[in-house]
Structures are given as structure tokens and as C-alpha cells.
Amino acid sequence: MSAIEHLPEIDNGLLRFLTCGSVDDGKSTLIGRLLYDTKTILADTLHAIARTSERRGLEAVDLSLLTDGLQAEREQGITIDVAYRYFTTGRRKYIIADAPGHEQYTRNMVTAASTANLAIILVDARKGVLTQTRRHSYLAHLLGIPHIVVAINKMDLVDFDRATYERIRGQYLEFAATLGIGDVSFIPLSALNGDMIVDRGERLGWYSGPTLLDILENAPTAHSERDERFRFPVQFVCRPQKAGDPKLHDYRGFMGRVESGEIAVGDEVLVLPSEQRTRIKAIEIYGSSLPRAIAEQSVTLLLEDEVDISRGDMIVRAQESALVTRRIETMLCWLGETPLDPQRKYLIRQTTRETKAAIEAIDYRLDINTLQRMPAERLSMNDIARVFFKLAQPLCVDAYAENRSTGAFIVIDETNNNTVGAGMIL
């Protein structure tokens, strides 16, 4: 916890955000612009893309080439996968999850959204709110991203017209209300010119709100906004029992990460699913003791009483128990190439726990373009559905809307061990 003393220039933590839109919306140019204007792009990289731009007969350096990825992708002219990019402003470090926007890539968007605390949804000012915009917004909302920024891009192509911006803003708000999306900001941009990204530019004088970078610099990081219940899934039990060190003979440390909330020495805790009660004797990390631990901190907990705990158990505060259940209602996104077969058993991993699971019912499949509910017998890749599971072993869960850690799970196909589904507990 000493970083703050040593690194006064960065004290505002780390923000993970997601950009969604297709190449046509100028997403790659936007990311290129953020990296370029924050001086993340270094001379040799810039030199390489300048050369490629020239070879392709372009007049200016094409910043979208920065996010050009793998050989396999260049051959097919598409983006296969989520790419992660990094930049820092000195005040804050950023991780961008860059998800391709093609129709067939819901699975990438869901993957990228799962760790993001903010989403930038790109809209082409000439085209307004499209089916794709709705799909991206729904998925961002489904994955529980608390902050949505609608970036109305290519303002240079509509002559920086304020009425166009206001019309798109109105369209979006109307549709956001039907989804229940609460926190949305809007910003007019020209990623190509760099207007309103880091610098304000000269043609958007009628817009008095923050620049995109201002929005990012001031957005709340995960876990900073609301009171959360303490959740500590046990990852690993440490029993060193070193011969020559009697102090360590009885040492039993429960290692894990605080997924949400916080805990202090002396707090009364409950171990789930067994419901044994005890108190926190000490909180340790690498030989030093802490008075308390906060969300996202990896620590070792020592308990007052000898209780039987292993990987997969969860420690919670005594007054804030989680639901221990062998049946879950979920929204499931199918990611596997092989369709979900309701006859089969799958493996579910939630926190550090694993259990076999059977499909009790597929309630409906959601058409994410129209948001209509359709009956479904099986699920194909990129389908989103409401599914009920029966579990062989109990899980300790919260609703995903309450807790993105204990409400999330993945589905594994044991025949090839692939991750084939991503689920959110209702």
C-alpha cells in the first residue's frame, strides 16, 4: 500500500473501458487518436504505420492501422479477437478492451465487456442510432457496465452540426429508457481530426461538456461507488508447517482476493457453504499485517478458530450472507461453436468453485437486435437466452446486478475443456 508515497504522479487508480463500434464508425481511429494524443505511440510504431499508409496510397497517417492485429486477421481483413491496449496519463492508467463490432462477434463484445467499468459506444453522426448501436448498448447493460459514453463521431462529415448531435442524442435516450440504462453521457467527436478527444478542437464551440479524456479521467473506478458486501472466495490454503519453525506449525492462511466490500481484523465472518462462524484474526500479505483489506486486494486471512476450509469456499461477513443454492436462473451467452445441447451436462465455474450442471429449461432466446423473446430448443454461438440450471453441488451466489464477481459464471465443455458459455445470475 506504499505506492501512493512513491508514485505521487499516479494516484487515481486504473480504469478498464471498452470501445464498441465497427471499423466504419472510426473506432480504430479513435483508439489510435487516444494513444497518439497521450503520447503512448512511440516513434518506431508511428514510423511503421506511416510507411504502411504510404504504401496503401493514403494522404495522411492512418491511425487505425495501430490496432491492426494478427497476420491471420490481415489475411481475412477482419478482427478476430478482443485486443487489449494500454495508456497512462500520469494520473491514471487505462486498459482498453477493443472489441470488433461485426454482427457475428457478440462473444467478443461480451468478453471485452465483462471486465470493463465504462463503455464508449461509437455512433456515426451521418447514420445515427443503428441496430448495431442498440445491440452494443444492450450487451453493455447486460454485462453490468455502470457508465456508458455515447461518442457521436465523424462530426466533421456533418459540418459539426449541433442539431444532428441533438437529434441522435434524443434517439438514443428514448431507446436507453426502454432498456433501463441510467448513466449515459454524450459527446460529439471527430476522431480523425482529434476534436474533443484530448483537445477540444475549434469547430465544436457549442459543446461545453468535458472532452473524452476528461470523462475517462473522472469516471469512477470499479468498487468506488457503492457499499458492497464482503466476498472472499478462497483460492488456496497455505499450510507451510516448516520443520524448524514452531511459529508456522499451526499456520493456516486462507489466500484469495477480496472480490467486493471490505473486511477488518476482528470482524465476525461466516464460511460458506458450511455456515461455520468465526472471526478474522489477522490479514496478511507477504509478512506484513494489515488492519483491513479492501475490494480487489489479494491477501491472506487468518481466522480465530480452527475451521475446515478449502478452495472453493467463500468467506463473507456474518451479517451479509450470500445465497447458497443448487438451482440458478441466468442470462446465458453461448460462446461455443458447438450448440448448447440441453440433454448434456456441463461444468460451471463460479468464483473459485466448480460444479456439474444440467439444463432445467431454456425459458427463451433473446433476439438482441429487436429484443424480442423467442422460444428455443438449442443455443448457437452468439445466442443470448434465459436459462435455468440445476447444480450437482451448491454455489454461493449473489445476483449479477448486485455483484459482478459472485453473480458471474462460465460454462465449460468437459469433452474439450473449452469455455463455451458466459452466464449472469438473475
Place this chain on the structure above:
Amino acid sequence: MSALALRQHATLSHLDWLEAESIHILREVAGQCANPALLFSGGKDSLVLLRLAEKAFRPGRFPFPLLNIDTGHNYSEVIDFRDFRACQLNERLIVRSVEESMRRGTVVLKSPDESRNKHQSVTLLEAIAEFGFDCCIGGARRDEEKARAKERIFSFRDEFGQWDPKNQRPELWDLFNARVHKGENIRAFPISNWTELDVWQYIEREQLDLPSIYFAHKREVVRKNGLLQPVTELTPARPGDSVEELSVRFRTVGDITCTAPVESTADTVTRIIEETATTTITERGETRLDDQTSEASMEQRKKEGYF
């Protein structure tokens, strides 16, 4: 942004966040894998990994041995430091060398002076088979290279050690899937989300010792294609080369034949951080002779089992 935010809760600084995420990843490897190993070269990224492993598992021992694939062409300062650090931590170090693979005939060089760097893949796969490792923990970062930007934190390799970018497991939340069948393998990258600057800031904060060649020192070099080629027994000056003695440091340390130093007078971590924050050239662009040969060379090596 949010008018509804009632009060701000304490959150972690960026370095604390990265550290906590990496510890979480290391503990997931320990919790999910039966027989993992940590790839340790003595270089700065793997030294950061060792500190993270200490934070993850002390007062216990590491639940994995350290494994080094030695090309036989490494700087002796780095090899000595590797042995010293493993001994200091009282952890088990396994060394397997490309030269053994050459003697076995499984590595055949095209010419005696061909770089052995890419042949490490063969020796690594042989070591994985010999010990039955189901997971190798490595210090690769996504900011290093574009083929790494799309790499998973838990990266699946088939029984030939191949990375197939089109067939990677989706990775959601922090729910990692390290399940493999016999013969298959996971490469786990706990510092995926770190940048070169983060690594140096962490080295400073944790006061980690490094091999001396990371700091400015005098060395004979030859300028070649914009890079500084060190003059060594393996890479002697050729007729017509103009040898200069410059103050240099290494930004990355790897096989002598493919790692170039940079001109620098930075002799402390703090000075290196200043240089890193203001440099204009990427880490690999400035120092790696092997990544420049083709736009896709890292991607190609990874498909062949490189870590």
C-alpha cells in the same frame, strides 16, 4: 459523470491493482493446475514474477519449481543472477539447455551462427514432456508486441505446443479456465496487463535487485541497422565494422545474438524510469533483432510453441 455516486470508497493505486491481479492469477494456477512451473530467466520481468510469487505464497514455498531454458548464449551476469536469486529464495531451479537438444539432434541449426532464440521452443516442449508440466507461468506482457495484445492470460496450447489464435478460449471476468487433457498445456501470463513502465515502477517500489547489465555500463558495440550490436565472442566485430565504446544498458535481456543494448547513462532504477517514461522507441523495436525480420515473426514463433 455519476450524480448518484454517494461516497467514494477507497480503491487501489494502479500498481497495487496490477500486483493484486497478478497474485490472483498465480494463485489460480496453484489452485487449478496439478504440476505447474514458472519460467525464470533472470531477466527483469521474471524477477518481478518471483516477487509476485513471494507475495502470493509466503510463508509457504512456491507450489511450483522454477524452469529456465538456457540457449547457452546468455550473458553470464544474467545466468549468475538467476542462480543467486533461486538460491536466495530457497526454491528449486530446473535448467534445460538448447545445447542438450542439439546433442540429442532435436535442434538442428541451419548454420553454426544461427540464433538459438527460436529453438528454445523445442527445448521448452521437451522439458514440459520430461516433467509432465501442465502449465508454464511466463512473464510476457501484452504491450510488448501486437501478437501478444490478443493473448489470453491463460493461453491454451495443444499437444504440439502450438498457439492457435483462432481457437483460444474466451476469457471473461476473472474466471480463468486452466483445464487441459493429458499432453496439452496452459501458458499463464500473470503480468499480461503490465507495461514496461509499470515493471520499472514496481522494481523501484519493491527495491528489487537486477543483473548489472540492466544499468548503464561501458561496452564495445557496432552500429547496425539503427541498433547497437554488442561486440562479444559470439558476435565479434567483422572487418570494416567500426567499433565504439559507449555507455549502454539493456532494456531486455535474452539470447546474446538477438538482444541489443541502448545508449544510456541511466545507472539507477529512478533514472531508468525517467528514460522509460520519455523514450520514443518501443522496447522490442529498439532491442530485438529477431522481431524485425518479419511483421509477423512473434506470431509465427508462438504458433510453434514459443512462450
